[in-house]
Amino acid sequence: MAAAGLALRGALASGAAVAVRRRGGLWSCLSPLPAAPRRSAAHFAFQPDPAPSAYGQTQKMNLFQSITSALDNALAKDPTAVIFGEDVAFGGVFRCTVGLRDKYGKDRVFNTPLCEQGIVGFGIGVAVAGATAIAEIQFADYIFPAFDQIVNEAAKYRYRSGDLFNCGNLTIRAPWGCVGHGALYHSQSPEAFFAHCPGIKIVIPRSPLQAKGLLLSCIEDKNPCIFFEPKILYRAAVEQVPVEPYNIPLSQAEVLQTGSDVTLVAWGTQVHVIKEVAAMAQEKLGVSCEVIDLRTILPWDTETVCKVLLNGSTAFCCVGHSSQFRIISKLAEGTLCPLIQVTDEYVE
Amino acid sequence: MAAMAALRALRWRLPRTPGPGPARRLSTAEFPSPEEKPQFPGASADFADRLEFIQPNVISGIPVYRVMDRQGHIVSPAEDPQLPKELVLKLYKTMTLLNTMDRILYESQRQGRISFYMTNYGEEGTHVGSAAALDDTDLVFGQYREAGVLMYRGYPLDLFMAQCYGNTSDPGKGRQMPVHYGCRDRHFVTISSPLATQIPQAVGAAYAIKRADANRAVICYFGEGAASEGDAHAGFNFAATLECPIVFFCRNNGYAISTPTSEQYRGDGIAARGPGYGLMSIRVDGNDVFAVYNATKEARRRAVAENQPFLIEAMTYRIGHHSTSDDSSAYRSVDEVNYWDKQDHPISRLRHYMLNRGWWDEEQEKGWRKSSRKMVMEAFEEAERKPKPNPQLLFSDVYREMPPHLRRQRAALERHLQHYGEHYPLEHFEK
Ligand SMILES: Cc1ncc(C[n+]2csc(CCOP(=O)(O)OP(=O)(O)O)c2C)c(N)n1
Ligand SMILES: [Mg+2]
Numbered sequence: 001m002a003a004a005g006l007a008l009r010g011a012l013a014s015g016a017a018v019a020v021r022r023r024g025g026l027w028s029c030l031s032p033l034p035a036a037p038r039r040s041a042a043h044f045a046f047q048p049d050p051a052p053s054a055y056g057q058t059q060k061m062n063l064f065q066s067i068t069s070a071l072d073n074a075l076a077k078d079p080t081a082v083i084f085g086e087d088v089a090f091g092g093v094f095r096c097t098v099g100l101r102d103k104y105g106k107d108r109v110f111n112t113p114l115c116e117q118g119i120v121g122f123g124i125g126v127a128v129a130g131a132t133a134i135a136e137i138q139f140a141d142y143i144f145p146a147f148d149q150i151v152n153e154a155a156k157y158r159y160r161s162g163d164l165f166n167c168g169n170l171t172i173r174a175p176w177g178c179v180g181h182g183a184l185y186h187s188q189s190p191e192a193f194f195a196h197c198p199g200i201k202i203v204i205p206r207s208p209l210q211a212k213g214l215l216l217s218c219i220e221d222k223n224p225c226i227f228f229e230p231k232i233l234y235r236a237a238v239e240q241v242p243v244e245p246y247n248i249p250l251s252q253a254e255v256l257q258t259g260s261d262v263t264l265v266a267w268g269t270q271v272h273v274i275k276e277v278a279a280m281a282q283e284k285l286g287v288s289c290e291v292i293d294l295r296t297i298l299p300w301d302t303e304t305v306c307k308v309l310l311n312g313s314t315a316f317c318c319v320g321h322s323s324q325f326r327i328i329s330k331l332a333e334g335t336l337c338p339l340i341q342v343t344d345e346y347v348e
Numbered sequence: 349m350a351a352m353a354a355l356r357a358l359r360w361r362l363p364r365t366p367g368p369g370p371a372r373r374l375s376t377a378e379f380p381s382p383e384e385k386p387q388f389p390g391a392s393a394d395f396a397d398r399l400e401f402i403q404p405n406v407i408s409g410i411p412v413y414r415v416m417d418r419q420g421h422i423v424s425p426a427e428d429p430q431l432p433k434e435l436v437l438k439l440y441k442t443m444t445l446l447n448t449m450d451r452i453l454y455e456s457q458r459q460g461r462i463s464f465y466m467t468n469y470g471e472e473g474t475h476v477g478s479a480a481a482l483d484d485t486d487l488v489f490g491q492y493r494e495a496g497v498l499m500y501r502g503y504p505l506d507l508f509m510a511q512c513y514g515n516t517s518d519p520g521k522g523r524q525m526p527v528h529y530g531c532r533d534r535h536f537v538t539i540s541s542p543l544a545t546q547i548p549q550a551v552g553a554a555y556a557i558k559r560a561d562a563n564r565a566v567i568c569y570f571g572e573g574a575a576s577e578g579d580a581h582a583g584f585n586f587a588a589t590l591e592c593p594i595v596f597f598c599r600n601n602g603y604a605i606s607t608p609t610s611e612q613y614r615g616d617g618i619a620a621r622g623p624g625y626g627l628m629s630i631r632v633d634g635n636d637v638f639a640v641y642n643a644t645k646e647a648r649r650r651a652v653a654e655n656q657p658f659l660i661e662a663m664t665y666r667i668g669h670h671s672t673s674d675d676s677s678a679y680r681s682v683d684e685v686n687y688w689d690k691q692d693h694p695i696s697r698l699r700h701y702m703l704n705r706g707w708w709d710e711e712q713e714k715g716w717r718k719s720s721r722k723m724v725m726e727a728f729e730e731a732e733r734k735p736k737p738n739p740q741l742l743f744s745d746v747y748r749e750m751p752p753h754l755r756r757q758r759a760a761l762e763r764h765l766q767h768y769g770e771h772y773p774l775e776h777f778e779k
Contacts, residue, residue: 080556107559113589118548118582122590125552128537129487131559133552145578152542153549159745161530161538162521168748198746198754222748251751299751 051240066208085136120146127167155199168222176228213248414633420700470667473694477640489550509731547583554592573604587657601666634662
């Protein structure tokens with residue numbers, strides 16, 4: 001509950017205030033805390049992109065608002081689209097579906113029973129029947145009961161039927177990654193478990209602007225997609241985001257900064273970390289870094305990443321999971337380029 | 349915990365939406381003394397002042413609905429669906445054709461011509477009775493032992509054979525084991541090996557179909573063994589809460605491979621679970637094609653009219669081995685199997701009925717047996733002659749568009765086969 005708590009605390013400030021007031025008596029017995037640093041938040045500095053001009057009017061949005069905006073666009077455009085999951089009807093525990101039930105109706109934005117394999121199985125069926133299914137798994141940590149439906153069913157529907165049937169209209173969204181106080185079960189980044197599974201796409205955005213364009217592409221893509229949302233960015237990341245729908249293509253990495261000495265690759269929240277690292281490396285060591293946001297984890301953009309490698313970076317650093325790292329290391333074998341992976345080999 | 353408190357506080361601030369349970373709707377104003385009636389949001393009931401556990405078998409077994417007795421006599425004329433002769437003949441011919449196809453494909457596996465097979469012996473009544481009660485556009489999600497449903501919808505013998513052979517005519521492109529049929533035009537979703545996964549999927553499809561307002565239903569078949577999977581629970585519960593027009597059709601054939609029903613569940617079969625999920629449910633004699641027909645027809649009609657799910661548990665018996673990989677003599681007696689084969693078979697029951705009505709005779713039986721066997725053999729021989737699909741098809745349909753890495757793999761395979769093709773049985777594959 002802890003991580004949900006964080007999300008709720010901001011969004012439901014008034015509700016939280018009620019709770020705290022009730023506890024006032026007990027709290028007042030305790031001596032005040034000395035001025036201590038906050039110890040429960042991960043460190044990184046979100047680096048917003050400039051406001052885009054290509055897609056019309058923009059608005060200040062944080063990540064959860066840009067997700068809501070994308071979902072709003074999707075429901076408006078496609079009358080078959082439905083959004084469902086645990087607690088989505090009232091707006092979702094991370095507030096991503098706020099207002100959508102009232103705007104589009106109870107039959108289009110609705111709660112399901114608390115059952116992840118059911119949510120994904122149901123979503124596959126919606127998609128097989130030709131409608132657009134947008135399923136929410138409340139936390140990426142709880143996606144595993146649906147593993148079979150994702151890996152054995154969604155991923156193989158088209159292939160096993162010789163393209164007679166498919167569930168390409170399915171998108172599964174799930175809050176992902178750590179916030180800082182979620183501990184074991186509200187912090188996981190399980191994309192590597194899915195990254196070995198042909199037939200699905202996996203996408204992780206680094207910002208509100210990216211999230212909206214990528215989520216709309218996932219929803220429109222004719223393959224089942226998993227869209228992991230860095231939940232630490234839900235509130236922490238704010239950018240100017242177009243109100244109208246727009247797409248960012250899948251399976252295309254983005255080179256955020258070109259450099260000549262070292263190539264840094266990451267996705268999601270860690271992109272901001274490597275951007276900071278690149279600046280430090282330049283400033284303190286005089287090392288020029290290429291910075292790449294992989295964005296789509298499967299099928300990933302080997303071309304962009306390998307082009308950089310072949311252009312002769314002298315070192316290569318992948319912040320994330322070993323699956324990509326191992327593949328990249330294979331590719332880099334011929335280049336004599338030293339490789340560094342910033343994660344535990346076994347933390348997949 | 350603070351979050352929980354916040355959430356709880358919020359709950360009370362939200363406008364209350366009326367829930368389905370009557371308990372939640374009651375306001376205290378309706379109860380002068382709130383102690384009289386429990387107010388819990390999770391259930392509507394009275395208080396009890398005696399300690400008493402609920403017996404699992406409150407009812408002494410859910411009865412088995414039937415229309416015909418074992419001799420093919422209508423038990424209660426009011427329940428006779430009075431199907432016209434042509435339709436009854438179609439039911440009979442489908443059941444027997446399925447039986448003939450099973451015998452030939454089973455034998456062909458024994459001879460090593462196909463890799464695997466699963467017969468439908470003894471369960472023909474459940475397939476054909478239910479298929480006849482549906483509209484032809486109702487979407488079918490099956491398990492694997494429902495070939496009769498597809499056959500009733502006119503799926504041609506050569507396509508059944510093509511799938512079992514995995515040859516160039518297989519619409520599934522030879523990617524699955526035998527009996528994993530699928531047909532888009534006949535609204536029969538391709539079979540998948542993992543058990544029960546189709547159950548929540550069928551519910552999702554029913555939900556989408558309800559929204560499309562297409563006057564269609566979904567039927568979902570599964571075995572009593574598969575009903576133990578978590579996905580079955582998910583499907584029942586989602587269908588009930590999301591009010592989906594679906595008929596859950598459980599073929600309770602006594603076994604899940606070797607596991608008898610006594611080791612599969614302790615309650616009163618699958619139908620008994622209906623009330624627990626808030627589902628309408630019924631148990632029928634699956635060897636009585638008219639009982640299956642009546643139950644499915646009514647369940648289908650009401651599922652669509654009322655947007656609610658129905659659960660049918662059709663009691664039957666798996667007369668064949670589980671599959672060609674199984675020898676059931678290791679776990680059940682020949683006498684047991686013989687009883688069902690000789691005394692209570694859906695095909696003989698319907699034949700008795702037809703003979704009683706004067707719609708069928710020995711001569712016709714002989715003629716039909718011969719001609720249906722010939723049809724199956726012809727389709728079989730044709731399937732055997734066809735090559736297997738081009739190996740390049742290994743890489744298509746993984747994604748809708750082939751991504752670059754799969755294109756590279758496909759090209760690599762092509763190069764490999766150009767160099768080393770002599771080491772592979774390429775002559776059996778389409779060029
Ligand atoms: C998830 C899963 N577990 C195990 C199996 C292996 N398996 C195939 S069929 C079967 C028995 C199914 O029994 P039941 O549902 O009663 O259907 P029946 O074969 O009797 O028609 C088992 C265990 C499987 N296919 N999928
Ligand atoms: Mg069984």
